[in-house]
Amino acid sequence: MLKQSLQYKLLQKLSPQQIQLMKLIQLPTQAFEERLKQEIEENPALDTGKDTSDTDDDFSNEYEDAGTEKIEAEDINIDEYLSDDEIPNYKTQANNYSSDDEEKNVPYAAGTSFHQSLVNQLNTFNLDEEERAIADFLVGSIDDSGYIRREIIDLVDDLAFTANVFTTEEKVVEVLKKVIHTLDPTGVGARDLKECLIIQLKTKESNKVRSLAIEILENAFDHFVKKHYKKLQEKFSISEDELKEINTEISKLNPKPGSSYAGNNKIAEQIVPDFSIKIIDGELDLTLNARNAPELHVSREYNNMLKGYQESSTKSKSQKDAVFFIKQKLDAAKWFIDAIKQRQQTLLVTMNTIMHYQYDYFLTGDERKLKPMILKDIADKINMDVSTVSRVANSKYVSTPYGTKLIKEFFSESxxxxxxxxxxxxxxxxxxxxxxxxxxxxxxxxxxxxxxxxxxxxxxxxxxxxxxxxxxxxxxxxxxxxxx
Missing domain, CATH: 1.10.10.60 (Homeodomain-like)
Known part of the structure; x- marks a missing residue:
């Protein structure tokens, strides 16, 4: 039976601008700079760079008494954009910014990736078509630690479905041991830690200690990893000193051969502190990284376009369309400049409150002086939502006299x-x-x-x-x- 009913719901929805502001607040310095570049590229009404104050003042005053002509079809007040929205001298800079500050870019060396290195090594083997296809597939199945984590039967199935190679488990294991396990770094392609360590020991020159180590790993791996040393001594009739030598030999092996590869092309992450706390004359001094305080203003060229339209005696449809486009871009530029200002204020207010809450720690560096602090403690003090404080804490770093710290590390329960x-x-x-x-x-x-x-x-x-x-x-x- 169908029924119709009327329900009332009270919902709170964030505007697109509020959502974008929250996203801006969450961004760390480097990601924020990328977002800034993207916005400048997409909105020609947004401009960067330093203008002289005198020029800006003259430019602003030039249109103070402009008329209030409107485009009736679009209801655009030109004067709004020639006066109020023109903020040539608006700069969202922190007080600590200096023109002498240099943006230091860290160069990253390009190199061969871990997996590409393995593929290159395969070219030195004399393999038939089937073996090469299997070897390529096995290399592609190796994770960043150097292991093949999947069952052989699953690899056989995938070879058939994705590479159209129909083979057997025995053939795959043969290629794995004959080819993959001989690649560098030693131990790569192992299916578990036990096999990885044994492969590495077998490639070394044989002696009594290494032979015993292989025997222990092959026959009593669980006892070894669980450190049941007494049981190992009894099982293999060895002394404590011999067991120490075996333990030392195994400890020299690499449990993650893939991660040790010098050419691994994972992007090195450079941490750029968003804040800096210094001790000056016994007092804490907080500054926002100048890279979070860009110099932005509305494009002078776009204002000239509006003035040209206003002074025009005849206004065509194409001109009206152009002015409507300009209006949209100026609105977006004005909002973005305002959003960055709000972002700066939110970051500074939040970090300043955290700094004073953990004043004793920042003054001494003694972690035992860290007070219990949860997100709500800070949110209540600055009259902001807990989610806003979380966005600041989870992704921002602060440079202190005791090292660069992730802000969320200062939060703890009591x-x-x-x-x-x-x-x-x-x-x-x-x-x-x-x-x-x-x-x-x-x-x-x-x-x-x-x-x-x-x-x-x-x-x-x-x-x-x-x-x-x-x-x-x-x-x-x-x-x-x-x-x-």
Whole structure:
């Protein structure tokens, strides 16, 4: 049975301009510069460069008393664009900008990519048509770490469907071992860590230690990775000193042969700090990177076009269309200039509040002085939405006397110590990291013991919480931290 009903909903929608502003705020310095270049290329009414103040003032005053003629069909007030929208002296620069500042571009060396290097090496092999097709496909299946993560049967199927090569698992394994596993860097094309390490050991000159190492990896890999050293000594009848030598030999191998390739053509990311915090006369000084404060104004040429139209005695349809186009471009230029100004203000206000919230840390660099701080703390202080603060924190860097830091790293949850004071979880993690670094590696501390030590230091934390913080610090369990 069909029914009709009337529903009322109250929805809040962001305008396209607001959405674009949010996107601008989220952009880090380098991406912002690219966005700026794109806008200037697409909108000829937007101009950059330095104009002399006297010239700008004369130009602005020239049209102060212009008429108010309108294009009736389009209802465009020419005077609006000849006066209010003309902002030749509008500059969205930070106070710290200097004309002596140089934009330093970091050159990147071009080179052969990791996968291209493997393909080039295949050209040195004498392979028939089928073997070459299989070898090319296997090289294409190698990930950036140097591994083939897929099952052989899946590769056989893909060869048939995508490359029209019908072969067998045995043939693929043959090419893998005869060709791919001999490529440089050694260990490339392995299907797992065990195979990767064994391939590397087998390419080295054989001796007693390496032979034992291969035997242990082939027959007791699980015991080795789990550091069951006593079981290994018993199983292979070796002493602790011999096991130490074997462990040292294996530790010299590369578990990720692909990532070590010097010519890997991953784009090197240059971090450009969006802010700079310095200590001047014992006080913190915050500045916005000048590259976030471009010099923008409305094109003089477009204003001349409007003035020419206004002074024209006859106005054709094509002229009216042109003026309507100019109006659109001037509106976009005005909005973009205003959006950049809002972006600057939002960045500075947000970072300034964060800086003062974490004043003791920025003054000393002591991470133990980082106060608990969540996005809402900052949002409430600057009367902005939490999402806006998040956009600033997640993608921006600040240069400090203690290094360049990602802003979101200053945010952390809180917990109470044994005196009932709120302390940052970041502080607790730092202490936990220090305790683990100083432990006896022959008898590493369990999470239960770490929990006890933290309680003694005044931080009543459960074992489960210790485990969570340890995992966040990317530290393994006690058994895997054990050393001989």
């Amino acid at each position: 917990m109470k110590n044994d005196q009932g004071e709120d302390v940052s979880t970041r502080e607790i993690k730092k202490i936990l990291e220090t305790v683990i670094a100083e432990e006896n590696k022959k008898k590493p501390l369990t999470d239960e013991k770490l929990s006890g030590i933290l309680k003694e230091k005044g931080y009543p934390i459960a074992r489960r919480t210790v485990a969570k913080y340890r995992e966040q610090l990317d530290l393994p369990v006690a058994r895997l931290r054990k050393e001989i």
